[in-house]
Amino acid sequence: MAAGGGTAVAKVSSRGFFPRNGNAERIRGYEGKTLKKFIPIAILVIFVWAWPARAQGGIAVTRNVAQVDFPRSVTFQLELADASDVAEVNLVYEVDRSGCLTANTAVPVELNNTQAEWTWEMVRSGNPPPGATLRWAWQITDRQGNVTTTDEQSHTFVDDRFSWQTVSAPNIRLHWYEGDDVGPILLDAAVAGLDQLQNEMGITLDSEVQLFIYGESTDMRDAVLYIQEWAGGVAFSDYNIILIGVPPRIAESWGVPTVRHELAHLVIGQFGRSCVGGSRPTWLDEGLAVYAEGEPSESIQADLASAIENNSFEPVRSLNGAFSAHGTEAGIAYSQSYSVVKFLLETYGQAHMQELILTLAQGTGYDEALEAVYGFNVDGLEQAWRQSLDLPRREIPPTPTAVSAQSIPTIEPFGLPESVPTEPAAAATAAAMAAPPSTTDSGSGICNLTAFPLLLVGLGLVLRRRK
Numbered sequence: 169m170a171a172g173g174g175t176a177v178a179k180v181s182s183r184g185f186f187p188r189n190g191n192a193e194r195i196r197g198y199e200g201k202t203l204k205k206f207i208p209i210a211i212l213v214i215f216v217w218a219w220p221a222r223a224q225g226g227i228a229v230t231r232n233v234a235q236v237d238f239p240r241s242v243t244f245q246l247e248l249a250d251a252s253d254v255a256e257v258n259l260v261y262e263v264d265r266s267g268c269l270t271a272n273t274a275v276p277v278e279l280n281n282t283q284a285e286w287t288w289e290m291v292r293s294g295n296p297p298p299g300a301t302l303r304w305a306w307q308i309t310d311r312q313g314n315v316t317t318t319d320e321q322s323h324t325f326v327d328d329r330f331s332w333q334t335v336s337a338p339n340i341r342l343h344w345y346e347g348d349d350v351g352p353i354l355l356d357a358a359v360a361g362l363d364q365l366q367n368e369m370g371i372t373l374d375s376e377v378q379l380f381i382y383g384e385s386t387d388m389r390d391a392v393l394y395i396q397e398w399a400g401g402v403a404f405s406d407y408n409i410i411l412i413g414v415p416p417r418i419a420e421s422w423g424v425p426t427v428r429h430e431l432a433h434l435v436i437g438q439f440g441r442s443c444v445g446g447s448r449p450t451w452l453d454e455g456l457a458v459y460a461e462g463e464p465s466e467s468i469q470a471d472l473a474s475a476i477e478n479n480s481f482e483p484v485r486s487l488n489g490a491f492s493a494h495g496t497e498a499g500i501a502y503s504q505s506y507s508v509v510k511f512l513l514e515t516y517g518q519a520h521m522q523e524l525i526l527t528l529a530q531g532t533g534y535d536e537a538l539e540a541v542y543g544f545n546v547d548g549l550e551q552a553w554r555q556s557l558d559l560p561r562r563e564i565p566p567t568p569t570a571v572s573a574q575s576i577p578t579i580e581p582f583g584l585p586e587s588v589p590t591e592p593a594a595a596a597t598a599a600a601m602a603a604p605p606s607t608t609d610s611g612s613g614i615c616n617l618t619a620f621p622l623l624l625v626g627l628g629l630v631l632r633r634r635k
């Protein structure tokens with residue numbers, strides 16, 4: 169099924185190629201309060217050059233289009249009025265993201281008479297989410313070595329299977345299509361979540377986030393290649409985009425805490441972004457996200473009461489790594505993480521929490537970062553937290569296996585092969601969350617930290633020109 173449609177964007181930029189301003193690109197076509205005019209078409213063709221254009225290099229371009237078959241492929245096509253003097257053609261493209269790398273992808277494309285065509289197969293690279301903006305330009309080199317660069321063009325990916333409506337608040341735009349109340353309810357949740365992050369953690373969103381609320385998680389999964397079958401949503405932190413499947417009947421019970429939870433991940437991910445391979449322990453990320461949901465749910469309270477009564481908490485150190493995706497164990501890990509983070513925040517305050525996140529972002533190990541900020545390592549934290557709950561000290565082996573940032577796999581965007589990616593991979597640092605429960609009464613939005621392997625798209629993948 170194809171997407172795109174209705175929102176063809178052709179932006180001509182006179183600035184340098186792919187200027188970065190750090191802000192998310194606005195989606196044309198979503199500007200109104202509501203937008204219900206997507207016309208399903210098989211393939212979107214973005215006509216950029218319908219007339220011959222002559223750039224400074226003197227080479228006339230008669231056609232420069234991108235055919236978008238979202239989420240599967242984008243085919244870029246270039247036609248020149250006269251190619252007799254052309255030595256080399258390169259396509260340069262990237263998708264706007266706020267990650268560490270801004271390198272775009274340059275692909276040498278063979279010229280066939282006056283035409284050049286190249287297809288970005290997202291089926292191989294993974295796709296960016298709806299709402300992400302693609303930018304491209306062609307670099308045409310003549311036999312004298314003069315380079316003509318076409319003006320930068322852009323296209324925002326749209327999932328046009330649905331008639332999206334949009335509501336917005338400062339720094340948030342939320343798109344949905346099912347259930348009249350769903351958008352406003354979840355927007356309120358997002359605003360409340362951001363307020364709480366600001367008021368209680370002192371952490372603010374630095375650029376606009378977009379939420380796409382699908383009516384069912386299956387609809388959402390169809391927009392993302394290589395997403396886990398059980399996923400109910402996915403947070404593309406580098407794109408500032410969150411997709412969640414929220415059936416209207418559980419918008420209040422499951423959608424609200426899940427939006428707050430995922431938004432917290434995104435905001436904290438932005439605040440604590442590390443470009444040097446730093447990471448955060450899972451108990452910290454999940455604890456902060458559950459904290460951001462607001463008042464703890466009954467199931468969290470029950471988990472905590474039971475674990476306190478039975479003295480059955482897990483060692484905090486064991487919560488450094490990924491939690492299991494499903495089941496009671498995972499639920500308890502989230503509840504315990506919430507309790508630990510609540511203790512840190514309420515005992516030592518938000519400035520320390522911020523410092524911890526920023527220290528970890530510098531690549532400091534978990535124990536070292538805690539030591540630097542609070543004066544205890546993970547084990548010391550556990551004892552202090554247990555004491556706050558009136559639990560006895562736990563016997564901790566004197567030489568625990570240190571779990572540091574370095575020993576946890578992190579996403580390392582460098583060192584990718586200098587070729588078009590061929591392995592299935594998602595287009596983002598994307599954390600998937602579990603699908604909503606089938607009943608309305610079970611727990612909150614549990615997200616699983618399984619990160620898709622990062623490869624990607626416009627990311628750090630610079631193909632050298634062939635001589």
Ligand SMILES: [Zn+2]
Nearest residue numbers: 454457614615
């Ligand atoms: Zn989570």
